[in-house]
Amino acid sequence: EAEVAQSPRYKITEKSQAVAFWCDPISGHATLYWYRQILGQGPELLVQFQDESVVDDSQLPKDRFSAERLKGVDSTLKIQPAELGDSAMYLCASRPGQGVYYGYTFGSGTRLTVV
Amino acid sequence: LAKTTQPISMDSYEGQEVNITCSHNNIATNDYITWYQQFPSQGPRFIIQGYKTKVTNEVASLFIPADRKSSTLSLPRVSLSDTAVYYCLVELNAGNMLTFGGGTRLMVKP
Numbered sequence: 001e002a003e004v005a006q007s008p009r010y011k012i013t014e015k016s017q018a019v020a021f022w023c024d025p026i027s028g029h030a031t032l033y034w035y036r037q038i039l040g041q042g043p044e045l046l047v048q049f050q051d052e053s054v055v056d057d058s059q060l061p062k063d064r065f066s067a068e069r070l071k072g073v074d075s076t077l078k079i080q081p082a083e084l085g086d087s088a089m090y091l092c093a094s095r096p097g098q099g100v101y102y103g104y105t106f107g108s109g110t111r112l113t114v115v
Numbered sequence: 116l117a118k119t120t121q122p123i124s125m126d127s128y129e130g131q132e133v134n135i136t137c138s139h140n141n142i143a144t145n146d147y148i149t150w151y152q153q154f155p156s157q158g159p160r161f162i163i164q165g166y167k168t169k170v171t172n173e174v175a176s177l178f179i180p181a182d183r184k185s186s187t188l189s190l191p192r193v194s195l196s197d198t199a200v201y202y203c204l205v206e207l208n209a210g211n212m213l214t215f216g217g218g219t220r221l222m223v224k225p
Contacts, residue, residue, distance in 0.1 A: 004158075033213075042202060042215030043159065091158045093213075104213060106158025 002026040004107035006092050012113045018080035021110045025074070025094030029105075031055075034067055034077050035091040037109070043091055049075060082114045119203045124220040133190040135219050137203030140184050148179060148186045151202045153218070159202060163188070190221075198223045 005024040013019045025032050030051050035043035046065065048056040052072035060067065064083070069075040079086055089109040120138040127133045139148065147166050151159035163170055165177040165186070176189040190197055200218040 035215075042218050043213075044215070045213070089156075093158065103161045103164075104159075106160065108157050111156065 002105070004092055004094050004105050006090075006107035006110055008110055009108065010111045010113075012115060013082050015084055015114055016081040018078065019082050019112065020076055020078045021090050021092075021112075023075045023077070023092030023107060025092070026096075026105055029094035029096050030072070031095045031097065032069060032075050033093045033104075034075070035093065035106075037089040037091055039088070046077070079112075082112075084114050087112055087114045119205055119216050121201075121203050121216065121219045123217065124222070126222045126224060127193055128224050129194055130192050133193050133197070133221060133223075135188045135190075135201055135203075135221070136185060137188070138185050139203070139205045142183050142205055143207070146205045146207055148177065148183075149204045149206050149213075150175070150177065150188045151204065151213075151215075153200045153202065159215075162201075164206075193221075193223045195223050195225060197221065 004026060007022050011019055032049040034046040036046050037043040045059055047054060047060045047067045049069045052069050065079055067077045077090060089111050091106055091109045093104045093106045095104050147164055149164040150162045152162050153159040163172055163175050163177045165179050167179050167183060170177045178187045198221060200220050202215050202218040204213050204215060206213060
């Protein structure tokens with residue numbers, strides 16, 4: 001079964017440092033999402049890509065977060081500078097197209113701890 | 116986006132049937148109901164999706180009454196490995212993003 005790949009699996013960084021997460025969606029999936037999940041809560045959307053274009057980044061804290069999907073395939077989410085409150089699981093998901101019948105596939109996430 | 120309400124937690128025992136009910140009073144005509152399962156340190160996994168009446172797959176059943184203001188996920192004969200968080204979502208049939216609530220933490224005991 002095809003999977004969404006994410007790396008690193010775990011990341012510990014100091015406050016004010018820069019950190020980056022990588023996601024490789026399922027081949028051919030045009031739509032890619034980044035979610036953040038704080039322990040004990042449901043995932044919240046940060047940014048949505050359709051191919052290489054940002055569709056929705058209204059929930060992305062743009063003063064410190066950035067996301068790109070330059071060739072419409074893999075994607076990188078960056079935080080600079082990291083703050084203690086950024087400690088969370090960062091999940092990437094992809095789907096082949098628009099329409100509710102296209103199921104989402106999530107990766108296993110990157111667990112970020114900011115110290 | 117339609118808001119969903121589901122119990123924060125539920126306990127069950129191995130071999131029992133578990134029913135988790137979700138309320139979505141302001142569901143719109145084009146909305147679908149989708150359930151996801153999440154284990155610790157993993158991403159959510161699609162379980163089942165439906166629009167009305169009953170949907171069944173190899174994992175679960177989803178019951179949706181005629182008014183569609185609620186839905187019930189039914190897990191037959193649960194095992195310890197079904198211990199997870201279950202999320203009920205209402206998804207607009209336009210390919211927009213998923214909006215997660217707090218989910219229901221199901222604990223299956225031996």
